[in-house]
Amino acid sequence: MNNKFDNNTSEKNQPIWENLKKLKKQLLTAFSDNKFDNETLIELEDVLIMADTGPKTAKEIISNLSEQVSEDSYENSKSARLHLANIINQRLNKLCPNEPISIKKNQLxxxxxxxxxxxxxxxxxxxxxxxxxxxxxxxxxxxxxxxxxxxxxxxxxxxxxxxxxxxxxxxxxxxxxxxxxxxxxxxxxxxxxxxxxxxxxxxxxxxxxxxxxxxxxxxxxxxxxxxxxxxxxxxxxxxxxxxxxxxxxxxxxxxxxxxxxxxxxxxxxxxxxxxxxxxxxxxxxxxxxxxxxxxxxxxxxxxxxxxxxxx
Structure with missing residues (x-):
């Protein structure tokens, strides 16, 4: 089975990564001023909604991010970006199976x-x-x-x-x-x-x-x-x-x-x-x-x- 999650995909298999790159670019643009404030939060929420995240989920992600980023680090966009990465990865990890598929020889x-x-x-x-x-x-x-x-x-x-x-x-x-x-x-x-x-x-x-x-x-x-x-x-x-x-x-x-x-x-x-x-x-x-x-x-x-x- 080919691993199409490899970034070195052929041209016909690029759309998923092209779309993710578009989302990535929009998110990184929100952090481009090397500062993190309420305006950044609003911009990030808009980006997530436009990517079809859904208003409810987007609001929860941004609220979670706001809670994790302390007042002292509000000027540090790199730190905030890492927090957002962790939040997104935690959500995506929930989509992974908790247990492997149970398949045994001679048992249907x-x-x-x-x-x-x-x-x-x-x-x-x-x-x-x-x-x-x-x-x-x-x-x-x-x-x-x-x-x-x-x-x-x-x-x-x-x-x-x-x-x-x-x-x-x-x-x-x-x-x-x-x-x-x-x-x-x-x-x-x-x-x-x-x-x-x-x-x-x-x-x-x-x-x-x-x-x-x-x-x-x-x-x-x-x-x-x-x-x-x-x-x-x-x-x-x-x-x-x-x-x-x-x-x-x-x-x-x-x-x-x-x-x-x-x-x-x-x-x-x-x-x-x-x-x-x-x-x-x-x-x-x-x-x-x-x-x-x-x-x-x-x-x-x-x-x-x-x-x-x-x-």
Whole structure:
């Protein structure tokens, strides 16, 4: 798996860093007079809001910064910048998983992937299959998107490219397809089953009820085996993603997040707002169109690029 968090990226993978550089430049400009005062705080808050951090989060960050910077150091912009770097890094670190993914040989682990239409869910499943297989796991896919006509074909293509089994059925009930996939996976000693679901708006109550049923069936079928429920989000959704997460969490106890199109993110401040959510770590980010363009989220690298602090 390529590490697209390396700053020495190719041209097609530069947008995330270009956007972070823009945010970094704006923040550093606020410190350029080598002094730190109330006007600097106001300017910093404006910069964060314009970067799609969100007014509430931006205010909390600036309030925290104001408390940490003592009156004696108000004339020292370098000291204030280091305080801000620490605040931002602390927020980004909250996006990192507290525990590693639990995967054991000959014990099935299931990943239920959900999200709205167009978030890149099926493509991400193909990348996840590549990642887990390369790490020595026996992987299979479950085609539980019975709503979109081309979904099964698309998943079969990813299955062929990865050399993994795709469990599908002519049945139109996603829960039945999932149950059969789990049964077959256990019989075939599959380590990881990635479950593709139909893209849906959380406002569509019938589709959310279908998702709840799918969750119940998987939970019952797996007994004590691990079941991860991850939401897939387009990085450029920005603040609107918070509503999506909240509504999906009414149906599922979402415990992980994958950000797609991270190589083209133009709302870097959105990451700071995500850190306000409880127990929702960023597991991976999609950094391109290739099957290998999936990276573990690197909070330190992102934080350092925002504030221009060396590793």
């Amino acid at each position: 682990t299931v990943f239920l992937l959900v999200g709205v239409n167009g978030s890149g869910k099926t493509t991400t499943i193909g990348k996840l299959a590549h990642h887990f297989k390369n790490n020595g796991s026996k992987v299979a896919l479950a085609a539980c998107d019975t709503f979109r006509a081309a979904a099964k074909d698309q998943l079969n293509i990813w299955g062929e490219e990865n050399g993994v089994t795709v469990f599908s059925s002519e049945c139109s009930d996603p829960s039945s397809v999932a149950f059969e996939a789990v049964t077959n996976s256990i019989e075939q000693n599959i380590d990881i089953l990635l479950v593709d679901t139909a893209g849906r708006l959380p406002s569509k109550k019938n589709l959310i009820e279908e998702l709840k049923k799918l969750n119940r069936v998987l939970t019952k079928a797996l007994s004590e085996s691990p079941l991860y429920k991850w939401i897939i989000l387009d990085s450029n959704t920005g603040q609107n993603a918070l509503n999506q997460i909240s509504q999906f969490r009414e149906a599922l106890d979402i415990n992980g997040l994958i950000l797609t199109k991270f190589d083209g993110i133009n709302k870097a401040g959105f990451l700071l707002t995500l850190s306000d959510l409880d127990n929702l770590p960023v597991m991976f980010v999609g950094t391109g169109e290739s099957i290998e363009d999936l990276s573990v989220f690197d909070a330190k690298k992102v934080g350092n690029n925002i504030l221009g602090i060396a590793d």
